[in-house]
Amino acid sequence: MQQNVRKTSGDTSWFVRDRFGMFIHWGLYALPARHEWVKTNEKIPEDVYQRYFDYFNPDMYEPKKWAEFAKNAGMKYVVLTSKHHEGFCLFDSNYTDYKSTNTPYGKDLVKEYVEAFRAEGIKVGFYYSLIDWHHPDFPIDVFHPRRDDENAKELNEGRDMKKYAEYMRNQVTELLTNYGKIDIIWFDFSYSNNTYKGFKGKGKDDWEAEKLIKTARDINPNIIINNRTEIEQDLWTPEQVQPDEWVKDDDGNLVVWEACQTFSGSWGYHRDEETWKSPEVLIRMLIDTVSCGGNLLLNVGPTARGCFDSRAEYALTQIGKWMKFNSRSIYGCTEAEVPASDGVKYTQNGKMLYAHILTYPAFSLKLKGLAGKIAYAQLLNDASEVQFEEKGDDVYLSTPRVKPDQIVPVIEIFLK
Numbered sequence: 001m002q003q004n005v006r007k008t009s010g011d012t013s014w015f016v017r018d019r020f021g022m023f024i025h026w027g028l029y030a031l032p033a034r035h036e037w038v039k040t041n042e043k044i045p046e047d048v049y050q051r052y053f054d055y056f057n058p059d060m061y062e063p064k065k066w067a068e069f070a071k072n073a074g075m076k077y078v079v080l081t082s083k084h085h086e087g088f089c090l091f092d093s094n095y096t097d098y099k100s101t102n103t104p105y106g107k108d109l110v111k112e113y114v115e116a117f118r119a120e121g122i123k124v125g126f127y128y129s130l131i132d133w134h135h136p137d138f139p140i141d142v143f144h145p146r147r148d149d150e151n152a153k154e155l156n157e158g159r160d161m162k163k164y165a166e167y168m169r170n171q172v173t174e175l176l177t178n179y180g181k182i183d184i185i186w187f188d189f190s191y192s193n194n195t196y197k198g199f200k201g202k203g204k205d206d207w208e209a210e211k212l213i214k215t216a217r218d219i220n221p222n223i224i225i226n227n228r229t230e231i232e233q234d235l236w237t238p239e240q241v242q243p244d245e246w247v248k249d250d251d252g253n254l255v256v257w258e259a260c261q262t263f264s265g266s267w268g269y270h271r272d273e274e275t276w277k278s279p280e281v282l283i284r285m286l287i288d289t290v291s292c293g294g295n296l297l298l299n300v301g302p303t304a305r306g307c308f309d310s311r312a313e314y315a316l317t318q319i320g321k322w323m324k325f326n327s328r329s330i331y332g333c334t335e336a337e338v339p340a341s342d343g344v345k346y347t348q349n350g351k352m353l354y355a356h357i358l359t360y361p362a363f364s365l366k367l368k369g370l371a372g373k374i375a376y377a378q379l380l381n382d383a384s385e386v387q388f389e390e391k392g393d394d395v396y397l398s399t400p401r402v403k404p405d406q407i408v409p410v411i412e413i414f415l416k
């Protein structure tokens with residue numbers, strides 16, 4: 001399958017092998033702790049939002065711990081919000097005062113992050129918001145906190161998008177030169193068709209996306225860039241949905257893609273959000289993603305103390321327990337080239353086929369159309385043989401009576 005995938009300018013060879021990454025949404029919005037869009041959802045004025053800057057002091061920030069959690073969960077790359085829509089920069093930028101070094105915490109959070117994850121052998125990426133609800137040159141639009149102010153039109157006067165586009169290029173240059181080699185830059189997001197009260201939405205022309213992309217590629221031609229500037233690049237990024245087939249571009253070509261998902265519906269830390277997905281659902285999302293040839297970027301929203309929420313730690317630990325024994329069905333794997341079968345989800349890596357058992361059978365597991373194709377089969381978690389017999393076109397595996405102690409048991413099949 002992989003050979004038919006649309007070519008990328010950036011180096012995606014490691015990316016499609018590694019399959020599983022950690023997203024981190026962190027910013028001032030961790031203090032109000034009611035969604036990373038809180039500033040605009042509640043239309044909070046600048047002087048009121050300032051309190052989160054004045055009290056930002058994540059005294060327990062130890063990115064080494066974050067990196068350990070990522071590593072133990074089997075995640076191979078990470079993408080941190082260097083700046084989210086609120087405009088606050090987690091890095092020491094020469095182009096703004098609205099940055100972590102000017103808060104009570106006083107340090108460059110990005111620097112510590114990069115060092116910690118790199119030390120664990122995890123590839124490092126930055127999310128960079130195209131939207132900016134703090135920058136004085138960013139024109140008010142449909143998502144802006146000031147959109148419904150009576151004087152919104154006046155407030156918009158003199159805002160110069162060109163200056164803001166230049167600001168972004170300057171910051172991207174800082175991010176990609178000051179922290180060593182960065183593997184991914186994840187821009188977010190475009191909405192050019194979304195006009196509100198006469199305020200135009202924004203897209204590639206507003207971001208001057210061509211120049212922005214060139215800025216990044218001139219520094220690192222191999223960097224992976226997503227397509228949310230509105231210019232197709234390396235990576236398609238379906239959000240909070242699980243595609244049930246390989247993602248395609250407008251011309252029908254298969255593309256490199258990455259589903260991004262939350263534990264609980266909010267990206268930033270949300271104290272009172274209760275809809276946390278179970279470890280089983282999360283593991284199944286990972287399997288589903290790889291079975292359609294994609295990557296999964298799973299998000300954590302650290303607290304304002306700088307720690308992961310205990311519910312996130314629990315989920316990551318459970319995923320790690322599963323990955324410890326079953327990661328062979330994830331890394332290097334992709335969509336399988338065998339017919340689908342009830343109750344299982346396949347992934348494949350060359351001659352190795354992985355049957356993830358979603359509905360555990362009482363007697364035996366029927367795999368459609370595999371007669372004559374299987375040389376040997378074993379449970380992946382303990383390499384114990386799984387005997388099988390062929391009937392017509394199908395194969396019947398004799399699965400153990402007792403379900404193996406795995407959230408999703410996997411059978412590793414050696415194809416002939």
Ligand code: GLC
Nearest residue numbers: 025036037188189239260267
């Ligand atoms: C959205 C949201 C945002 C989040 C992102 C992750 O576009 O605006 O808060 O960062 O998706 O994909």
